[in-house]
Amino acid sequence: MKPSTPALFVLPIVASLVAAPAGAVPAKHPDAHPAATHRAAPHPAAETAEATAAPADPERLALSREIVDVAFPTGEREAMFGGVIRAMLDQLRANAANQIADAGLRTVVERHIAGLPERLAPVTDKHIPMLIDAMANAYAREFSLDELKEIRAFAGTPAGKHYLARNTALLADPHVEAANQAYLNEAMQQVRGDQGSLRAEINAYVAKHPEARPKPPAPSSSQQPEGR
Structure with missing residues (x-):
């Protein structure tokens, strides 16, 4: 009935880190292609989704908000999202x-992952609403x-409240x-196996298309040579 939104929220974070431990293991070709470190432009989907999505019916939207409020009670949302993030990052660690x-390199990576929830907290809290x-x-x-009326009725029962409030937390079971x-x-084994073929491609x-090679960032004004 309810997707695990905190889990979906943290998946890009986990995905971005999945290759990090693998990259830390000595390999024949440890250096990634420059394109792999090129910062991509912000994806337009997040900016245009609201504009392109059909407007929701007001009555259905009101019921939906009530259901979501049961699933993620005001005042508990930050802790719920943070708990799922910590659980998933613990598995990654x-x-x-x-x-x-x-051992030393492992400690560096583990320490970095362990500190992610605290560093991500301001961003998480900003995006939760x-x-x-x-x-x-x-x-x-x-x-x-x-359907929404039926779901809302279920959400109003003790079993419904328990299910909606604890469904996400069960990821830590x-x-x-x-x-x-x-x-x-x-x-991660699959990701490591794919790295070589992706780099070759x-x-x-x-x-064939040298214009696609990432351009080095332009120096800032503070980096300009003096005396010119």
Whole structure:
């Protein structure tokens, strides 16, 4: 009934870090192609989604907001999102411990991952209201008025409140964590296996299209040579 929004929120963070432990393991070609470190322009989807999505029916939207408020009670949202982020990053940190042979390097990576929740907290808190609003609008577009009424009625029962409030927290259940860890272990193996072919494909493309090679950033005014 309810997607795990905090989990979806943290997936890009996890995805961006998945290759980090792998990259820390000595390899034949440890240096990534410059294109891999090029900062991409902000994706326009986030800016245009609200403009392109069909407006939600007001009555359906009102019910959707009530459902989301039960799932993510005001005053508890930051803790709920933060808890899921910490649980998923703990799994990533455990995976790093298994993948990085050098103890010192492993400590560096683990320390970086351990500090992510605190560093991300301001960004997370800033975006939670937008995510909650987006969820409500998505519910209103996905479900009919009658369906929303049924969901809202369920949300008003003790079982419904328990389900909606705890569904996301169950990601931290030991059995779920173990299943996620097994998935992450295998996914990282796949990512490492794909790195070589991706690098080769990027190199081949840039060789044919040199204009696609990332341009070095222009020096700032403080970096301009003096005396000119």
